[in-house]
Amino acid sequence: MHCPACNIKNKNPDKFNYSPATIDKLALFDSSEILCCENCGFGMIEKDVEEQILQNYYSSEYSGKARKQAEIRPIDTRTGYSVDFRSLSQLTLIKQFFSFPSDSTVLEIGAGAGGFLFMLKQMNFKGRYIAFEPQEQAHEYLFDLGAEIEKKPFDVESSKKYKNSVDLVIMSHSLEHFNPRKISETLSGIQSMLNKGGCFFCEVPNANLSLYQNAGERVVPHLSFFSINALKCFIKKAELKLIFLNACGNSQLEKNQEQRIIEGNRVGSYLFDLDEENGVLRNRKYHQFIQTNKLKERRRQKIISLFITFLGKNITLYLFDFIRRIKQQPHYSLVNSNYFLYEKDREFLRMIALK
DSSP, X not given: OXXXXXXXXXXXXXXXXXXXXXXXXXXXXXXXXXXXXXXXXXXEESSXXXXXXXXXXXXIIOOOHHHHHHSSOXXXXXXXXXXXXXXXXXXXXXXXXXXXXXXXXEEEESOTTTHHHHHHHHTTOOSEEEEEOOOGGGHHHHXXXXXXXXXXXXXXXXXXXXXXXXXXXXXESOGGGSOGGGHXXXXXXXXXXXXXXEEEEEEEEOOOTTTOTTSXXXXXXXXXXXXXXXXXXXXXXXXXXXXXXXXXXXXXXXXXXXXXXXXXXXXXXXXXXXXXXXXXXXXXXXHHHHHHHHHHHHHHHHHHHHHHHHXXXXXXXXXXXXXXXXXXXXXXXXXXXXXXXXXXXXXXXXXXXXX
């Protein structure tokens, strides 16, 4: 193994299999190993996956955050009292190190249904927002929020369009989906898009597999697995100035993936049917969940539609806002969220770097 992060050649890297998955997955993951660098802790799938296969999977098959939120196209009922703890904590952290005016240009890679953009809008953001998001289910949400949508996955070629024109690049739980041998060129592309003094924020799982073997980070369909040291290496190679790197979320040392797998086997969470045409293994339990969820969501949408028909959309959204305001926890409870707590052994690595 030649590590793409620290450039060290590993004669005997640690090897791991992927954990059982509860979503649809490419069949190739069952026969692939993850190699882990003994020097910097970077983990990587043993062989890069073809880009076209990845693009097809992420645009239509992957059950990521965009699909989970938009499997049915519901009415967007987010209001001023809707709180996305992850996006709020990310934005709070960024503002400690980087000030950007409301008319800045922000580019997000892997924007999902626009949770980060929604939080920006609540803070009076009026600038340009560019979203790289291949999942079709998310595009209407992003369009309604005023985003410029790039429907293809981000790569070095697409970065040329935005050279030296972006103030802030956001990459939250996206970089781990890139082929490991493409990480350096991907970060170089991000660096080229930033204005001088521009900011790059990145969040990835804290996935030093040798250190956190029972934390459940051998996740399908992740291709790259980052440690703190590996991220430092990649940022240095991209010629960015690292100003913050730490971990938030739950403790990796307190997780018990082995027990979760035992329970998953007991309830039949890992049963698959092969779609030979697409090379995709379809998870039976997941599709049962999707069908049940669709029925519940349709009923919910019918009720919301009735309210809108008789009361109008503005009054309906006001009612949602009022209910959320009543249910809202005291402001100090926000900082007790694990998204605001930082220690090196927590589950999500957050990094801020400047150009």
